[in-house]
Amino acid sequence: MRDDPQQRHKQKIIAEVEQRSLTSVMNNTKWNSLEEAIYRELAFAPAFQSKYILDAEPSPLEFEQDVFYLGDWESLSFAWYNIEWVxxxxxxxxxxxKYTAPNVLSIEDEWVNLLQRLRIPYIHKEHDYWIYGYATATEYEQLDY
Known part of the structure; x- marks a missing residue:
């Protein structure tokens, strides 16, 4: 029997989820539906910060301010099972x-409508939306649909 690194990685994730008593919130079908809808229906793919189960820190580390770049949602799809939150x-x-403040383009209404239509659970905090792949009991209780 061959050693499968991907299977070993998945087992580490399962062990960490169990050790931290996290609840699975999303599945591949929901993640894929969200990614497809983002590219098909929104004016732009929104930027995101992601936190993976086995990583100590999210990426990018700093994500407090609005940004000038788009989100590469396809980069997440290789390992939906590994995402703690986005x-x-x-x-x-x-x-x-050069000397004027940037415009803020907002698709917030469209984003919320998309999340609700697809029944993607989320938490809205200030101007950001948190989508959990796995959630603590407290986070799970706060989810909106």
């Missing part, structure tokens, strides 16, 4: 000139 900013900064 923090989404459904806004995009647009350069307007």
């Amino acid at each position: 923090r989404v900013k459904p806004r995009l900064l647009e350069h307007t000139g």
